[in-house]
Amino acid sequence: MKYDVIDARISPVGRLALLSKSEVAKLLDTSKGGLYRLLRNCSLAALNSGSTLDDGKELLERYQSFEIRVIQQERGIKLEVLNAPAHAFVDGKMIKGINEHLFAVLRDVIFVSDEIIANPIFDLEISDGITNAIFHILRNANIMQPKGDPKLVVCWGGHAIKRREYDYSKEVGYQVGLRGLDICTGCGPGAMKGPMKGATIGHAKQRINNGQYLGVTEPGIIAAESPNPIVNDLVIMPDIEKRLEAFIRIGHGIIVFPGGVGTAEEILYILGVLLHPENKHIPFPLIFTGPKSAKEYFEEIDRFILATLGEQAKKRYTIIIEDPQRVAKEIARGITQVREFRKQHKDAYYFNWLLKIDDEFQRPFNPTHENMRNLVLHADQDKHLLAANLRRVFSGVVAGNVKDEGMRAIEKYGHFEIQGDAKIMAHMDSLLTSFVEQNRMKLDGKKYKPCYKIVK
Known part of the structure; x- marks a missing residue:
């Protein structure tokens, strides 16, 4: 099929309006480093x-002839x-927001x-070095607001949700916006x-x-989740782990809407971080919500x-079904607690420095067939480490x-194999x-072909 270009x-x-000659040369060089x-x-x-379109591979194949060049x-x-x-x-003329x-x-x-x-200033092999790099990327993007009160609500959920669930997420956003909170x-x-x-x-009201x-x-x-038209600040983090850490460093509370495996990944990330013993006393409102x-x-x-992480993990979140106003009230109340805690402990409102994030949540994971097969999925480990795996x-x-x-990789080598303790594998399956x-x-809407196989 031919697409208009x-x-x-x-x-x-x-x-960004200025680049050095060496930066331009690096961007135009298609033979080294993969930066172009x-x-x-x-x-x-x-x-x-x-x-x-939620298929990164199809997007790249649709527009194989697309090119971009920097003109100095x-x-x-x-x-x-x-x-x-x-x-x-x-x-x-290009739409201004896309520009x-x-x-x-x-x-x-x-x-x-x-x-x-x-x-060399950033040691990406150590936890503090990774967090420092994340701070600098966000600061360079000029998205942190050092003089304002805590008000940033992180919203997670699927890009492929039902119409009623999408409408519900709008209703929650509306109630959150009425309370002066950002998204x-x-x-x-x-x-x-x-x-x-x-x-x-x-906000308009x-x-x-x-x-x-x-x-x-x-x-x-x-490529699978292109920026929606409402985004007025966009930041590209280097990998999924730094993206997830960025969310919880700059966010003051999280609302999770229905989704799929990506949303489950995000839930396990935040729960794993909150289950770390050093984070036990840190308030962080976390709400799961959706329509019926x-x-x-x-x-x-x-x-x-x-079944996998236990009662302590269950205590860190609240599930609210079909009640947008209650969700907004609960997240606003939780953010008030965050403000008082940060003020008391002299932690920044714009970046959560006190939160301890284990390097198991920071180290980039490359989902090769071998790495997926070798994941440590057994109950005989700390709960926050099990959550990481x-x-x-x-x-x-x-x-x-x-x-x-x-x-x-799936086309070439077949399914990812996931193996571990029998009980955990049963719950995973x-x-x-x-x-x-x-x-x-x-x-x-096509019939789903699994990319994984549970090895029991």
Whole structure:
């Protein structure tokens, strides 16, 4: 099938406007380091904003001829795009929000390459070094608000949710916006777009003109979850682990909407962090919510958490079904507790330095067939470490479902094999099966073909 494309040259709007000659040369060099490929693929995803396509591999194949070039000029830079998706333009001119996203991609790709990875100041082999790097990436993106009160609500949930669940996420976002709170999501469609859309109405009614709708993503997922049109701040983190840490360092509370394996991965990440003994006293409001159609989804996750991580994990979250106003009241009350705690302990409102994150949650996990097969999935370990390994299972399934590299690995080598304690594997099999039965694995409505096999 042929897709409409457009060629254009665009100038930055309030974003990165200057690059050195060496930075431009590195971006244009297709033979070394893969920086051009990273810029190209993330830029294509940004240009695909608003699409319902959740297949990174298909997006890259649809627009194989797409190219992006940096044009150095005396007064700054321009970006030239060739064979770009036509829906990113109106009457031949690129949509302003997409323009901003493109230059945000360029900003983060350059900064991470030159100032983080190539900088000996950042020791990415140690926990503090990773957290420090995350802080600098977020500060460079200018998304933290040091003078404001805590008010950033992180919303997680699936991009492939039912219509009623999407509408419900808007209703919650509206109630959150009425209370003057901002929204941070993974930037894509579905449960990532709904709360932002609702919050815009809530903010408008309260005459809040500077609401923040922050999208945090990473190169492996952005092609499957292109930025939705409401995102007004976009940040590209280097990998999924740094993305997840960024969420809980800058967020003041989390609302989880229904989703699939990606949402289960996020839930296990935050629970694993909160289960660390050093975080026992730190308040962090965590709410799972959805309409009546989501009740079964959260009941299955609740059972899985209780069976694998125990009662202590279950105490760290609240499940609220079909009550947007209560959700907003609870998250606002929880954020008030966060404010008082941070004030008492002299911790920053804009970045949660006190939260202890074990390096098991920070070390990038590459879901190869060998790594998936060798995951340590037994009960004879600390609960927060078990949560880290369970999180990796779901990260691998996400990769096999929607990420370009993961999907190609499945095509080449077959299913990921997941093995461990019999009881844990039984609960894992039951949970994943329920996701399939509830049609929570894919957006396109096609029959789901599992990328994994539970070895009992």
